[in-house]
Amino acid sequence: MKDLISLHDLSSEEIKELLELGLKLKNELKHGIPHPVLKGKTLGMIFTKSSTRTRVSFEVGMTQLGGYPLFLSSNDIQLGRGETIHDTAKVLERYLDGIMIRTYAHSDVLELAEEADIPVINALTDLLHPCQVLADLMTAYEHKGKLEGLKLAYIGDGNNMAHSLMYGCAKVGMDCAIAAPKGYECDAEVIANAKNDFKMSGSTLVLTDNPAEAIMNADIVYTDTWVSMGQEAEKAERQKIFMPYQVNKELFSKAKNDAVFMHCLPAYRGFEVTEDVIDGPQSVIFDEAENRLHAQKAVMATLMG
Ligand code: CP
Numbered sequence: 001m002k003d004l005i006s007l008h009d010l011s012s013e014e015i016k017e018l019l020e021l022g023l024k025l026k027n028e029l030k031h032g033i034p035h036p037v038l039k040g041k042t043l044g045m046i047f048t049k050s051s052t053r054t055r056v057s058f059e060v061g062m063t064q065l066g067g068y069p070l071f072l073s074s075n076d077i078q079l080g081r082g083e084t085i086h087d088t089a090k091v092l093e094r095y096l097d098g099i100m101i102r103t104y105a106h107s108d109v110l111e112l113a114e115e116a117d118i119p120v121i122n123a124l125t126d127l128l129h130p131c132q133v134l135a136d137l138m139t140a141y142e143h144k145g146k147l148e149g150l151k152l153a154y155i156g157d158g159n160n161m162a163h164s165l166m167y168g169c170a171k172v173g174m175d176c177a178i179a180a181p182k183g184y185e186c187d188a189e190v191i192a193n194a195k196n197d198f199k200m201s202g203s204t205l206v207l208t209d210n211p212a213e214a215i216m217n218a219d220i221v222y223t224d225t226w227v228s229m230g231q232e233a234e235k236a237e238r239q240k241i242f243m244p245y246q247v248n249k250e251l252f253s254k255a256k257n258d259a260v261f262m263h264c265l266p267a268y269r270g271f272e273v274t275e276d277v278i279d280g281p282q283s284v285i286f287d288e289a290e291n292r293l294h295a296q297k298a299v300m301a302t303l304m305g
């Protein structure tokens with residue numbers, strides 16, 4: 001495992017090991033036990049999109065591991081002015097011990113990982129968001145005491161979150177149901193890859209356009225913004241099309257009684273989710289946000305240690 005680009009690339013065992021290490025690092029942090037396993041190492045963090053959680057959790061995480069996080073906005077580095085990914089990779093690998101990148105085209109991250117001899121971590125592309133799902137699996141485990149056999153229902157856009165959740169569920173043996181409106185379904189190649197992983201783990205994948213069908217019997221109800229970064233021009237149209245997919249009290253009540261509500265954040269109350277659900281007693285959104293820190297520390301320690 002040189003890079004973290006997609007959960008599909010990892011074995012079930014590798015994912016379990018990352019989650020276990022994340023929980024161990026979380027426990028050590030809570031008890032004031034230092035773990036400077038990346039002392040003297042530097043992580044370059046390339047952002048061509050906005051971020052609150054990802055930037056802060058990687059910067060703090062790298063610091064807690066004894067290393068140095070270097071924020072590289074695409075507005076400031078030559079990549080944003082047309083320098084090639086190849087040259088950027090070849091230069092950065094001479095200075096850094098790892099690269100984290102958040103950008104639009106997934107192919108750019110694949111190219112960076114191919115060209116750079118140092119680990120590359122995908123911190124969100126238009127296609128995938130694996131770091132978020134590692135944190136989500138960790139959160140599900142903490143709240144439910146297991147992963148295998150649980151059912152996750154994702155209601156909304158067939159986007160980067162839906163894709164990575166599908167991969168994550170398949171790898172850990174969780175059932176997954178995704179309800180997305182026609183025309184906004186998940187990527188066909190991701191579905192095909194995930195179906196193979198589901199076959200291997202024995203859990204199931206349901207793809208539907210009916211939110212009530214997807215949410216039935218769910219242990220975890222997940223949604224994400226209807227307007228991802230880069231889709232701002234489609235905002236009005238999307239808000240109209242997705243309204244029947246809003247996770248409100250009525251829809252949420254069709255899940256299991258003890259279901260938890262999850263959202264990667266940032267959330268838009270009154271659109272993909274109502275206040276009574278996201279701010280209600282079954283919401284675990286801030287646990288997920290916190291676990292970004294612990295899960296990503298496990299990723300950095302594993303890839304860069
Ligand atoms: N969930 C997530 O990735 O949040 P940010 O966009 O704030 O990093």
Ligand code: NVA
Pocket residue numbers: 124125126159160161224225227228229264265266
């Ligand atoms: N689907 C969202 C996730 C944000 C963390 C986006 O890509 O903007």
